[in-house]
Amino acid sequence: MNIESKIFKNEEVLSFEYLPEFLPHRENQIKQLARNLMPASKGRKPQNTFIFGPSGIGKTAVVKFVFREFENYSGIKTVYINCWDFNTAQAILTETVLRLGFPVPRRGWAKDEILSRLIEVLGKSKKGLIICLDEVDQLIFKSQEVLYDLLRLNQYVKNPIGIVFVSNNPHIFANLEERIKSSLSIEEIEFKPYSLMEMKDILEERIKEGFFKVESGVGLIVANHAVKKGGDVRVGLECLLKAGRIAEEENANMLKVEHVKKVLKEVKEIKPEILKERVNEVEKEILKILGERESFTSGELYKIYSNKAENPITQRRFREFLKHLASIGLIKIREKKKGKGRTRIISSINF
Ligand SMILES: Nc1ncnc2c1ncn2[C@@H]1O[C@H](COP(=O)(O)OP(=O)(O)OP(=O)(O)O)[C@@H](O)[C@H]1O
Numbered sequence: 001m002n003i004e005s006k007i008f009k010n011e012e013v014l015s016f017e018y019l020p021e022f023l024p025h026r027e028n029q030i031k032q033l034a035r036n037l038m039p040a041s042k043g044r045k046p047q048n049t050f051i052f053g054p055s056g057i058g059k060t061a062v063v064k065f066v067f068r069e070f071e072n073y074s075g076i077k078t079v080y081i082n083c084w085d086f087n088t089a090q091a092i093l094t095e096t097v098l099r100l101g102f103p104v105p106r107r108g109w110a111k112d113e114i115l116s117r118l119i120e121v122l123g124k125s126k127k128g129l130i131i132c133l134d135e136v137d138q139l140i141f142k143s144q145e146v147l148y149d150l151l152r153l154n155q156y157v158k159n160p161i162g163i164v165f166v167s168n169n170p171h172i173f174a175n176l177e178e179r180i181k182s183s184l185s186i187e188e189i190e191f192k193p194y195s196l197m198e199m200k201d202i203l204e205e206r207i208k209e210g211f212f213k214v215e216s217g218v219g220l221i222v223a224n225h226a227v228k229k230g231g232d233v234r235v236g237l238e239c240l241l242k243a244g245r246i247a248e249e250e251n252a253n254m255l256k257v258e259h260v261k262k263v264l265k266e267v268k269e270i271k272p273e274i275l276k277e278r279v280n281e282v283e284k285e286i287l288k289i290l291g292e293r294e295s296f297t298s299g300e301l302y303k304i305y306s307n308k309a310e311n312p313i314t315q316r317r318f319r320e321f322l323k324h325l326a327s328i329g330l331i332k333i334r335e336k337k338k339g340k341g342r343t344r345i346i347s348s349i350n351f
C-alpha cells in the first residue's frame with residue numbers, strides 16, 4: 001500500500017466489496033425493497049421479495065444498503081447470506097442463529113435441532129427477522145428443501161420473518177415443487193442494465209471519492225468499456241484501479257485518459273473470473289481440461305478426468321457438475337445427434 005500516493009485519495013472505494021454512501025440510479029429499487037420490509041418494523045409480516053437481473057448492476061449492493069438502513073431504523077436484525085458460502089439447510093440455519101448472537105456448534109447438529117434452536121431464539125426476541133439469500137441458484141441447485149424449511153418458519157414463530165432472494169436467473173423459481181411455490185408469495189424487483197450515462201454517473205462518483213485529480217473524459221471512456229463488456233460496474237472499477245496503478249508507476253500528476261487506454265484491453269468480463277474461484281476442485285479440473293481444446297464429448301471429458309484424478313467421482317455426479325458449470329455460464333453444452341442416440345459436446349466459454 002502506497003500511503004503517499006499522488007493518484008489515489010482512497011483506493012478502497014474501488015474494491016468490489018465497498019458499499020458507497022448512496023447508489024445512484026437505484027433509487028426506485030431501494031424504495032421498493034424498503035417498502036417491502038417496512039411492515040416488519042410494525043410487527044407485521046414483511047413482503048418476501050425476489051430480485052433478479054444480470055451481473056454487476058447493484059443487486060447485492062442494494063440489498064446490503066437497504067439492510068444497513070433498515071436495521072438502523074427499526075432495530076430489526078437482517079442476515080445476509082451468500083449461498084455459495086452456505087448451501088445446506090443446516091449451514092444456513094446455523095449461520096442465522098450465530099448472526100443473531102446466540103451460540104450453536106457449526107457442525108454435528110441435525111437440521112431439526114437447529115431449527116428449534118432458531119425458533120427458540122426468535123421467540124426470545126420480540127422482533128422480526130429479515131434474511132437475504134443471495135445467489136440463491138446455488139441453493140436450489142442442491143436442494144429445494146431448505147427453502148421449504150425457511151418458509152415454514154413463520155408458522156412457528158410470532159415474529160414475522162421476511163426473505164429476500166437474489167439471482168441472475170429470472171426463472172429460478174419456475175420449476176419448484178408446488179408446495180414450495182405456493183408458500184413463496186414473492187414480489188419481484190427486476191434490475192435492468194445501466195445505460196452508458198448511468199454507468200458514467202456511478203463511476204464518476206467513485207472517481208471523486210477515489211482519486212485526487214482526474215482528466216475529464218476518464219469517466220466516459222471507462223463507462224463505455226464497462227457497458228461494452230456486459231454492463232458490469234466491476235469492469236469499470238477494475239479499469240480505474242489498474243489505470244491508477246499505471247499513473248502511479250509513471251509518476252504522473254493525475255489519472256489521464258492515456259493511462260486508461262493502456263489497460264482497456266486486459267480488463268475483460270469479471271464475473272466468470274469470480275465464479276472460477278468459487279467452483280469446487282472437480283469443476284476446476286474440468287475447466288482446466290476444457291482449456292486445452294475447443295470442445296470435447298462428455299464421454300471423452302470424463303475419461304480424461306478420471307485418468308487424471310486420484311479418486312474420480314462417478315459419471316453420474318460428473319454430469320451434475322457439468323450441469324452446474326453450464327448453469328453458471330462457465331461452459332456450454334450442445335447436444336448432437338449421433339446415429340440413433342445423442343452426444344453432448346462440451347466447451348469452455350473462454351475458448
Ligand atoms: N448504482 C450503483 N452505485 C454505486 N455502485 C454501484 C451501483 N451499482 C453497482 N455498484 C457497484 O458495482 C459492483 C457490483 O455490484 P453488485 O455486487 O451489487 O452486483 P450484482 O448485481 O449483485 O452482481 P452479481 O449478479 O454478479 O452478483 C459493486 O462494487 C457495487 O458497489
Ligand SMILES: [Mg+2]
Pocket residue numbers: 059060061134
Ligand atoms: Mg451479487
